[in-house]
Amino acid sequence: MELTTRQKEIIKIVRENEPISGDKIAKRLGLTKPTLRSDLSLLTMTGILDARPKVGYIYSGQTIEPLLFEELYHKKIGDIMVPPILIKQTTSIQDAVTDLFLHDAGSLYVIDDDDHFVGLLSRKDLLRATLNNPNIDTSPVAIIMTRTPNIITVTPEERVVDAGYLIVHQEVDSLPVVETDDSQKVVGKISKSKLLTHFIEAGLQIEKNKEV
Known part of the structure; x- marks a missing residue:
């Protein structure tokens, strides 16, 4: 490249x-x-x-190597993103904690009744909420989530290197992936672990191709 x-x-x-x-x-x-x-x-x-x-x-x-650079850094986010874990803003904090651990996720994305992206919940958010709130079985996640537009997002058309830069410099574990033409529609997630998997798998595949 x-x-x-x-x-x-x-x-x-x-x-x-x-x-x-x-x-x-x-x-x-x-x-x-x-x-x-x-x-x-x-x-x-x-x-x-x-x-x-x-x-x-x-x-x-x-x-x-041009091919290595292209494969590792310029691949589209949409090619490696994973499905998001979505919950409604009326979901209780207790149920959100259950969803987080059932899916072994680092974050949950919150949507409203029209399926519009309205907020994000991290493990830290939920940990703080369970420590300070005795009513987690009735309190909705809407009261503790980080709300849009105060959330950094990316689109499927952006590059892996751009997502990696944002994750490092914003000091977050993952980024919501939203539709290019509709920032209220969440279509995926890109995380530190997924980026690491991508780099390792791509690198191993390039080495394997050299041996053929």
Whole structure:
């Protein structure tokens, strides 16, 4: 997969000035550091650059195979997402806890009577609720869930690398996948564990193909 012009320029700057901080790279390009985050994340994940705490970025000298890059990072989220676990906003906290453990899920997505996505419940949300609420068998999840639009979502057409970046930088375990043309319709979930499975399976398959 061909790197972008900006990514190639970042590599050139690092090679000529290593070690160099993200702030200095951004300054040389006349951009802000947040603008470069996705580029720097991709270049470090692919092994082209190495990020060293309190030192900066250095050039590793590694290259990436186009097919490996395409398979690992540019695959669509819709190709690897898993079905979401949906519950109604009137569901009791007790029943939500049961659903969470029955499905061995890290989060539950909450919908209203029209099946519109209205909220999210994490394991931490439910743990806090069970510790502080003596009426979990009657209290609805609507009172403890994180509500939209304060939830980061992705669409099936976005890339795996984009989902990975959001999960890492938002410090969440998973992201709801919503329809491209309807952000109120949840169609899947992408999680840390699913991303890890994808990377391992794709990498093993590429190695297997080399041996043939």
